[in-house]
Amino acid sequence: MTKELTYLNYLKQERLPHQWCPGCGNGIILKLSCLAMEKLNFPKKGTVMVSGIGCSGRSAGFFDLDSVHTAHGRALPVAEGIKLANEELNVMIISGDGDLFGIGGNHLLHASRRNTDITVICISNAIYGMTGGQCSPTTEISSKTLTTPRGNADTPVNVQAIVTAHNCFYARSTTFHFNHAMKCIFEALQHKGFSFVEIKSQCITNDGRRRGFKNSYEMLMSYKDNYKINNSSNKLEHNEIGIIK
Amino acid sequence: MAKKQGIVHINHKRCKVCGICVKICPVQNYTISQNKLTELGKCIACLQCERYCPDMALIIDTKDDKKTPTR
Ligand SMILES: Cc1ncc(C[n+]2csc(CCOP(=O)(O)OP(=O)(O)O)c2C)c(N)n1
Ligand code: SF4
Ligand code: SF4
Ligand code: SF4
Ligand SMILES: [Mg+2]
Secondary structure, three states: OOOOOHHHHHEOHHHOOOOOOOOOOHHHHHHHHHHHHHHOOOOOOOEEEEEOOOOHHHHHHHEOOEEEEOOOOOHHHHHHHHHHHOOOOEEEEEEEHHHHHHHOHHHHHHHHHHOOOOEEEEEEOOEEOOOOOEEOOOOOOOOOOOOOOOOOOOOOOOHHHHHHHOOOEEEEEEOOOHHHHHHHHHHHHHOOOOEEEEEEOOOOOOOHHHHOOOOHHHHHHHHHHHOEEOOOOOOOOOOEEEEEO | OOEEEEEEEEOOOOOOOOOHHHHHOOOOOEEEEOOEEEEOOOOOOOOHHHHHOOOOOEEEEEEEEOOOOOO
């Protein structure tokens, strides 16, 4: 008999295939989130998923959970409100880098300051994927995007610094580091207080393609080459992944 | 030593032919022709493709076949 992918029970399977591009990292992060929830035996009733706007913002709608697809940048305040209204609920966000650090950046400052007990999973693809590939707050210096054709001149936002300044949980991983990324989400979900997991993820269509990647596999492998696991320090360097709590 | 064997199930309704499994498979078990993914029966059940498929389109069943000689 064919084995069952039991984590799929957290998704509305009739909505699959999802609408993301072939090879998009969003699907891997959807899967990682389900696996972590399954490992913790999260009840479907009593767990709420919130998203903002963007390709990643479509995530909430695929879960077989109560979910809210909020306005652009507003996943954080909506999730905080839900948690404050009913503290029994597990409240999670999956949203994009543009959504959480760009238009929603101010909310990140205050949600972490308030240490609200919610878990945020950021699909950090360093681009505004949905709108065609504009430079985002996490785009690397000298990276070519639609709006930085000669390379980005600005320093990316230091999410680790913002989140850890308020003594909250911060973890960074990549779609390549599958088990590591799952552990990050698993631990974040168990953390009491504000927890933030940033997962570097590939957008081949509106980012990779412009930077010379031939396919999403090459982007996945670039994470393998560019990021090393740090298990010991309380600060992650630019090229490191790990958990700070 | 018993060598692991895998039985590959491809859900063609979900597969978007992105090619990640084709490139990640250590035994080149997949090919794409006419925009369709095909498997060649060489699977050693390492589960890499099942893990990285962004579309949850692959299930690998593992069977330990004691009779299969090691290479
Ligand atoms: C108030 C408002 N401003 C701008 C937009 C246009 N818009 C839609 S998605 C998006 C960027 C999304 O980027 P990100 O959060 O990184 O998601 P991705 O598509 O990369 O997953 C923008 C600017 C909008 N929908 N609403
Ligand atoms: S545009 Fe990029 S982020 Fe959006 S679905 Fe396509 S690959 Fe994914
Ligand atoms: S990784 Fe998944 S979606 Fe991509 S070609 Fe393989 S089976 Fe299809
Ligand atoms: S399980 Fe491993 S060996 Fe089998 S098809 Fe997938 S990647 Fe190839
Ligand atoms: Mg983005």
